[in-house]
Amino acid sequence: MYKTTAPSGLSDCIVQSLLLLLQDKVIDQISVKEIAEKAGVNRSTYYRHFGTKQDVVRCFYQLRLDEYLSSVSANISAKAYFTGMFESFLRYKKELILLDQRGLSFLLLEELNTRIAQVHGNNKAAVHSLACNYHIGGVFNSFRYWLFEDMATPPDKLAHQCLMFLPRDFCPYLLHKAQ
Numbered sequence: 001m002y003k004t005t006a007p008s009g010l011s012d013c014i015v016q017s018l019l020l021l022l023q024d025k026v027i028d029q030i031s032v033k034e035i036a037e038k039a040g041v042n043r044s045t046y047y048r049h050f051g052t053k054q055d056v057v058r059c060f061y062q063l064r065l066d067e068y069l070s071s072v073s074a075n076i077s078a079k080a081y082f083t084g085m086f087e088s089f090l091r092y093k094k095e096l097i098l099l100d101q102r103g104l105s106f107l108l109l110e111e112l113n114t115r116i117a118q119v120h121g122n123n124k125a126a127v128h129s130l131a132c133n134y135h136i137g138g139v140f141n142s143f144r145y146w147l148f149e150d151m152a153t154p155p156d157k158l159a160h161q162c163l164m165f166l167p168r169d170f171c172p173y174l175l176h177k178a179q
Helices: 008-022 032-039 043-049 053-069 078-090 093-101 106-120 130-148 155-163
Strands: none
Touching: 008 032, 008 043, 008 053, 008 093, 032 043, 032 053, 053 078, 053 093, 053 106, 078 093, 078 130, 078 155, 093 130, 106 130, 130 155
16 A cells, blocks of 8 residues: 655645656656656655655545545535545546546556545455445446546536435445444
8 A cells, every 4th residue: 555755745746747747658658767857856755755656646546535535524415425526536637537548547446445444444344345345446437437438427417327326325435434
């Protein structure tokens, strides 16, 4: 599990540098040296905070999820949960579509799985339950569907569509510990 230790301004700078480079190249063609130069830091500063280029992408997803999750309460309705999540991510449409086009969306799935583990702590049965995995897979694949259509569906409509597939007693697993 990766978690950046970089101060938020430095993390943002390195993330933005990689995103700029990804506009012209795939991640395997980008060197750490290029990222560091574009960010205005040296390689040792980069490696002090990031082990791999994929860690920089993970950081982007962490920042987006932190931003969303810090804005919601544990007692949020399922519709507000999904609508808010999609609205939050819509602000980063260009970056999310770019990461998906570069084949890096799987790192969002890894981050969602990490978040479930953080919410449920040492309760391995809850973390690995079918319900948690089903929920994370649904959230991730809803995003992939949305990215595939260039995020054209409005967040409230996409949330409504997601809710059609959920049980009435749905509990947002990213916010609540399993009972």
